[in-house]
Amino acid sequence: MKPDRFASKSEDAGSTMRQEETMAQKYLIHIGNSGEDYSCDAELNLLRGMEVLGRRGIPVGCRGGGCGVCKVAIHSGSFEARKMSRDCVSAEEEASGVVLACRVFPRGEMSLTVVGKMVKALERGMEKTGTPDGAPAVRSPASPAS
């Protein structure tokens, strides 16, 4: 059986190579509230990329763009945003760079600040512990136990 990477059409081979390059690409993400940096795979949204590393700098809610808990303001960097609920992010907010971390995929190094409804709890947790670990979050079964 012939592996995909040896596709006979040169167009297909180019497409496969671009896909492999994208899959391997990671970008540095800086969270202003906590001063944390993490490396996010381009294939993962900002929230999932943080979670797979066991980090908690961005509050985690529904993970599907419906609750607004992961709302962040992007200060710099390029990204690809999927459709977001207008109940969570208004058109004006989106135009100014406010997005849902669970709906955004990095396309370059990014700097952001958490601005969602859990931001006060996040910052209170950081005041007490010096890390965002004191902040509330919903853990998925795949998340590492603490």
Ligand code: FES
């Ligand atoms: S986690 Fe609910 S909108 Fe992102």
